[in-house]
Amino acid sequence: MNELQFRQSEAVGEFQLIILAVVSLLLVAVYIYLKFVYVKSHEVHEGVRVLSKTRLSQQSVVYELCTDDKKYVVLESKFGVIELHGETLIKEVEQIG
Incomplete structure (x- = not known):
């Protein structure tokens, strides 16, 4: 009777x-989301942030870029990169896409 007896605590240990x-697993999932999904949707390169990316065809993409105070719409194609000015060019590109 002088000896102490302890109950087994395997169930608590397993829990x-x-x-x-x-x-x-939750921490790994959050890390993967932040590393691959969130960062790609909020790319910042030398102070320029990509707001949206729209693929028009296999070889052309329209980017909406933002700096500190201005927004730009840029068309990237196999011929190079062109900044789109004015509402007519932007509407034409949206109709193509």
């Missing part, structure tokens, strides 16, 4: 391992 595994 803690399951919680640890779930939290670890």
Whole structure:
């Protein structure tokens, strides 16, 4: 009777391992989302942020770019990069896409 007897705590230990595994998987999922999905949708290169990217065909893409104070619409094709000015050019490109 002088000896202490402890109950087995395997069920509690297994539950803690399951919680640890779930939290670890959640952290890995958040890391992957931030690394690959969020960063690609919020690309910033030398102070220029990509607001939207619209593929018109296999060889041409329209980007909407933003700097600190201005927005630009740029057409990238196999012929190079062209900044689109005015509402008519932008509407024409939207109709093509």
